[in-house]
Amino acid sequence: MKKIFFSSVLTFVLAGCASTPSGAPMSGGAQTAVSDAAAAPETESSSFYTSRQASRGDGLFRDNCVSCHSSSEFSGASFQRRWRNRAVGDIYEFVLYSMPDDNPGGLPEQTYADIVAYMLSMNDFPAGDSELPTSLDELMKMMMFTGAGGGDR
Ligand code: HEC
Incomplete structure (x- = not known):
């Protein structure tokens, strides 16, 4: 799987495509090669909260x-392992x-929403x-740490 991934990247590079492996945050599942560092969130949606909300959450x-x-x-790693492939709504x-x-x-x-923003x-x-948002339905659509586990639930 790793081999296939790298060779397809090589193909892209050889084909003169400008994209690099780390420049493809949308692909989610493909980025499973690194263990702990891969816990850095690779999310479908680009952002979930505002920095103002997070600092409010810090105080709260x-x-x-x-x-x-x-x-x-x-x-950190243990928190991200705990919530791997879970939704923001699960923490909320x-x-x-x-x-x-x-x-x-x-x-x-x-x-609660502000504090979860702080955690993010x-x-x-x-x-x-x-x-x-404070809507659980909305928050359940926001998946976290999907790049870290390679689908291992
Ligand atoms: C009176 C003590 C107390 C306070 C105050 C408290 N917690 Fe907790 N918290 C606990 C205990 C005990 C556990 C572990 C028990 C459990 O999982 O139900 C826990 C577990 C958690 C967990 C799960 C941790 C994990 O990885 O399993 C989260 C998240 C959490 N608390 C968030 C919060 C937030 C956010 C606040 C503030 C709004 C808060 N707690 C306030 C005692 C507290």
Whole structure:
């Protein structure tokens, strides 16, 4: 599989096509060659949240979550393994119904969405022009870390 991938890239290069393997973020599944570094998100959609929303989420995280968590729990390889091939909505649903542990569902939906945006920013998802919505249906369409697992669920 790796061989096939590389030889097809070679074909492109030989054919004089300007695209390089790292310049093809849309292809998702093909980029499975590197293990941990591949956890860098390769998403279908280019951006899910705004940087303003993420910094709001940073503050809200501090207000509501740091009594039990440190932000470093929600980034890096183990976090990305945990949520590989899951939707942004899966994290949102979890925190919406289960967190804070001593007050599940006790915060406004917008607060949960902002905190999830903050988590995305910590995992190097690119910020864009539209905010992460509070609609679970919408969030369930946003897949994360799809390049990291090679379809291994
Ligand atoms: C009173 C303590 C407490 C507070 C406050 C709290 N949590 Fe948690 N959190 C926990 C415990 C305990 C677990 C593990 C138990 C579980 O998975 O149900 C957990 C698990 C999680 C997980 C799952 C981690 C994983 O990888 O499985 C996420 C995500 C999370 N919390 C997010 C949040 C967010 C966001 C906030 C703030 C809105 C928050 N928590 C506030 C105690 C807390």
